[in-house]
Amino acid sequence: MIRDTASQDTVLAPRRSRKPLWLAAGAAALALLAYAGWQFKDQLGGGASVSRARLTLATVQLGPLTRDVAAEGRVVAANAPTLYAANAGTVALAVQAGDAVKAGQVLARLASPELLARLAQERASADALKSDWLRAQADARQTRAQADAAVQTTALALASAETDLARQSRAFEAGAAAGMAVDQARDAVARARITHQQAQQALTLKDDATRFELAAKRQAHERAELQVADLVRQQDELAVRAPVDGQVGQLFVADRSSVARDARLLTVIDLTQLEVQVQVAESFARELQAGMPGEISGNGQQWQGRISSVSPEVVNGEVAARLRFAGAQPEALRQNQRLAVRVLLDHRERVLSVARGSFVEESGGRWAYVVQDGSAVKRAVRLGAQSLTQVEVLDGLKADEQVVTSGTDAFKGADRVTLIP
Numbered sequence: 001m002i003r004d005t006a007s008q009d010t011v012l013a014p015r016r017s018r019k020p021l022w023l024a025a026g027a028a029a030l031a032l033l034a035y036a037g038w039q040f041k042d043q044l045g046g047g048a049s050v051s052r053a054r055l056t057l058a059t060v061q062l063g064p065l066t067r068d069v070a071a072e073g074r075v076v077a078a079n080a081p082t083l084y085a086a087n088a089g090t091v092a093l094a095v096q097a098g099d100a101v102k103a104g105q106v107l108a109r110l111a112s113p114e115l116l117a118r119l120a121q122e123r124a125s126a127d128a129l130k131s132d133w134l135r136a137q138a139d140a141r142q143t144r145a146q147a148d149a150a151v152q153t154t155a156l157a158l159a160s161a162e163t164d165l166a167r168q169s170r171a172f173e174a175g176a177a178a179g180m181a182v183d184q185a186r187d188a189v190a191r192a193r194i195t196h197q198q199a200q201q202a203l204t205l206k207d208d209a210t211r212f213e214l215a216a217k218r219q220a221h222e223r224a225e226l227q228v229a230d231l232v233r234q235q236d237e238l239a240v241r242a243p244v245d246g247q248v249g250q251l252f253v254a255d256r257s258s259v260a261r262d263a264r265l266l267t268v269i270d271l272t273q274l275e276v277q278v279q280v281a282e283s284f285a286r287e288l289q290a291g292m293p294g295e296i297s298g299n300g301q302q303w304q305g306r307i308s309s310v311s312p313e314v315v316n317g318e319v320a321a322r323l324r325f326a327g328a329q330p331e332a333l334r335q336n337q338r339l340a341v342r343v344l345l346d347h348r349e350r351v352l353s354v355a356r357g358s359f360v361e362e363s364g365g366r367w368a369y370v371v372q373d374g375s376a377v378k379r380a381v382r383l384g385a386q387s388l389t390q391v392e393v394l395d396g397l398k399a400d401e402q403v404v405t406s407g408t409d410a411f412k413g414a415d416r417v418t419l420i421p
Contacts, residue, residue, distance in 0.1 A: 357405025
C-alpha cells in the first residue's frame with residue numbers, strides 16, 4: 001500500500017468572515033453621499049446644471065431705447081371707387097382691366113328697355129297734363145270775359161236806373177210827374193245796384209276758382225315733368241363714367257351680360273394717390289395713431305411717410321394701418337407692390353434695457369435669471385416698454401449685469417442653476 005498524507009494534516013479552527021462588515025460600511029457611506037447630494041441639490045435650487053453653450057446671455061445697459069414696428073406692406077390706392085349698375089339691364093363694357101381712363105369717360109353702358117318704356121309713358125303723361133293746363137287757361141280767360149261782360153252790363157243798367165231816377169225827381173219837383181213814378185225809379189236803382197254788386201262778387205269768386213284750378217293743373221304738370229327729369233337722369237346714368245383719372249382695376253361682370261340693380265361692375269384706381277397698407281399685431285396696434293412718422297423702403301430706395309388711418313377692427317389678431325407718403329409720391333409704383341414699412345412708436349435716450357428674448361414671454365415679465373458666480377439665479381424683475389430688440393427694465397436689474405435671455409426652459413423653474421463652461 002501507498003501511504004497518504006493524512007497523518008500530516010492539521011485541523012484548524014474556523015475563522016470569522018469580515019465581508020459583511022465591509023458591505024455594511026459601504027452601504028452607510030453610499031447613504032451618506034446620497035444624503036449630502038440631496039442637500040447640495042436643495043441648496044442649488046434643484047441641483048440642475050446647464051451648459052453655457054445652450055444659453056443666450058445679454059448685458060443690461062443704460063442707453064437709448066427706440067420702439068418701432070416693422071412689417072411688410074403693400075401698395076394700395078387711397079381712392080379706388082367701385083362703380084355699380086344704376087338700373088337692371090344688359091351691360092356693354094367699353095374698357096378692359098388695366099386701361100387708363102380720364103374723369104367723365106364712358107366705361108360701360110347699360111341697356112334697360114323697361115326704363116325706356118317708363119320714360120316714354122311719363123313724357124306722354126306730362127304732355128297730356130300740359131295740354132290740360134293750357135286748356136284750363138283758355139277756359140279761364142273765356143269765363144272771365146263772360147263774367148266781366150256781366151259786370152259791365154249791370155253797371156250800365158245801374159247807370160241807366162240812376163239817370164231815370166234823376167229825371168223823375170226833376171219832373172216831380174216841376175209838378176209834371178207823380179210821386180209814385182219817383183218811388184218806382186228809386187226801386188229800380190236799388191235793384192240795379194244789387195245786381196251790379198252780385199256781378200262783381202261773381203267775377204271775384206270766379207277769379208279765385210280759376211286761380212286755384214290753374215294752380216292745380218300747373219302743379220300736376222310740374223310733377224309729371226319732375227318724374228320725366230328723374231327718368232332722364234336714370235337714363236343718363238346708364239352710361240357708367242369714370243369718377244377720377246386713373247386706371248381700370250377689376251372687372252366684376254362679363255361683356256353683354258345681364259346685371260341686377262346695384263350690381264358691382266368695375267373699379268377705377270386713382271394712381272395719383274397711393275398708400276401703403278400694413279398688418280400690425282394687435283399688441284402694437286394699440287399705440288398706433290394717425291400722424292405717426294414712418295419709413296417706407298423698397299427697390300433700393302427709402303421714403304418718409306405718416307400714418308393716415310388705423311382700422312378699428314381686429315382680424316386674426318392683426319389691425320390694418322395705412323401710411324401716406326410725406327413728400328411727392330414716388331413714380332413707378334404699382335397696385336399691391338410689396339414694400340418694407342417701419343413705424344416709430346417712441347424714442348428715449350437714457351433707459352435701462354436688456355436684449356429682448358424668450359424669457360419675456362416665458363416669465364410674463366415677472367422674473368429673469370441673472371448670472372452670478374457661475375450660476376444662473378432667478379430674480380424678480382419688473383419690465384416696461386418693449387421694442388423689437390430691447391425691453392425696458394424698471395426694477396430688479398442693474399447695469400452691466402448679465403441676464404439669460406433664451407434657453408431658460410431647461411432650468412425647469414429652479415431658483416439656482418449651475419452653468420457648465
